[in-house]
Amino acid sequence: MPSFxxxxxxxxxxxxxxxxxxxxMAGFTNAAFRHIVRQFGGAGLLATEMVNARGFVWLDENDAEHPDRLWxxxxxxxxxxxxxWDNDPETMAKVGRRLTxxxxxxxxxINFGCPVRQVTEKxxxxxxxxxxxxRMSAIISQLVKACTPTPVTAKIRLGCSRTQxxxxxxxxxxxxxxxxxxxxxxxxAADMFTGNADWDRISEIKAHLKHIPLIGNGDLDSAEKVVAAFKNYNVDGVMIARACLGRPWLFAQAAAALRGEPVPPEPTIAQQRDVMIDHYQLVVDRFGEDKGTVLMRKYACCYAQGKRGARFFRTHVAKVSTAEEFYNVVDEYFPNAEVATT
Known part of the structure; x- marks a missing residue:
């Protein structure tokens, strides 16, 4: 096992x-979210939402504004x-060169892991x-040439299905x-997000790599699980996904645990609500009140997840369309208890 x-x-x-x-994460990890994560600290590398390379090229060739995902x-x-993401090596290389x-x-x-039908089958x-x-090899090799010396990485799943x-x-x-x-x-890919991530399978991959690091991803929703991933599996890094959407402080907690320091406690409910409101203001500043309020609905649901009364809050916040409505719903319905009841 690796050192700790x-x-x-x-x-x-x-x-x-x-x-x-x-x-x-598509639809979530935009500049506003990344700003909130940076405020708490603990993430060694942040990432944008995935960008459609073909769409980027079209916008560029038509002198349109670059994608909101590059905000x-x-x-x-x-x-x-x-x-x-895309399946054409030349398109990917063209976009990679612009990004660098x-x-x-x-x-x-490079996204080789998205299981959503619009990306895969269509x-x-x-x-x-x-x-x-x-084709994967061609995409990677052309992108590496276009981006040098900026490193190119790849994200995959275990396979297309349990039999593949x-x-x-x-x-x-x-x-x-x-x-x-x-x-x-x-x-x-067939699993989508059901069942449990197979960390034994992830760990086995290390033996098939000669030089490059292996990063494990899946089901890391606590500082304790991040520590366990490093202690129990042969990985060089870990990636936190869905669990951080309503808990952007999770990275700071995990980083402290890796250093052997006390894990910072969860922010109080009032503090979490304040973080969500700050997040909302960042989104509105970029997209305006109408679009920003609609975009914030899904984030607000994430902040409430796992708390008593979360379902009731989601029902109401899913309907807001103005700042006044958003603040009223938050004041009246945002959960005020840490843990959901069974």
Whole structure:
């Protein structure tokens, strides 16, 4: 088993310390969310939402504004990863070059793990490409050439289904094509987000990599589980995903635990509500009150998750469309107890 506490993670020349990464999540990990995470600290590398490379090229060729998913990227602190997806090597390389030359991103990550049908079956991208290792190799190798010296990484799942697990083979393909790190979500595409992540499978992949680090992802929802991942499995880094959406302080808790320090307590309910309101203001400042309020609905539901009265709050906040309505619902219905009752 690896040493503990774990050393900093190295992705090419980039040092990620602590070796805890924030997962790219479509519809959630925008600049407002990343700002909140940075306020708490603890994340060694943050990431954008995944960006459709083909859509980016179209916007660029038509002199349109670049995607909202790149909001904040040019100016915010580093390190920062941008995740892109498509199945065409030349399109991916073109976008990668722009991200490194114009946006000066720290890492370009390739999404080979998204299981959503719109990305897989309709666009033959994301986890669909796990069945086409040669195309994956071409995408990675061309992107590496276009982005050098900025490191290129890849995120995959265990396979397309439980009867088509090929992560060991794919890991070798990813490394041989020149990627600087591999992140593995411990489910298959067919699993979507059901069941439990298979960390034993993730750990086994390490033996199939010669030089690049392995980052594990799946079901990390507490500082204790992050510590256990490093102690029990052969990974060089971990990536936290859905659990951080309503708990952006989770990274700071995990980082403290890795250092052997006392884990900071959960913020009080009042403090959590204040964080959510700050988050709301950032979104409204960018998108305006109408669009910002609608976008904030899903975040507000995340902040309430797991608390007594969360379902009642979700019912009401899902209908808000103005700032006044949002604040009224928060004042009247935001949960006031830590743990949901059974």
């Amino acid at each position: 506490p774990p050393p900093p993670l190295r992705i090419g020349d980039l040092v990620v310390d602590p070796p805890i990464l924030q997962a790219p 904040g990227v040019a100016d915010e602190p580093r390190p920062l990863a941008v995740q892109i 030359e114009e946006y000066k991103v720290s890492v370009v990550d 666009a033959h991208s994301g986890s669909y490409l796990l069945r086409e290792p040669n 697990i090929n992560c060991n083979e794919i890991a070798r393909v990813v490394e041989e094509a020149g990627a600087a790190a591999l992140t593995v979500h411990g489910r298959t």
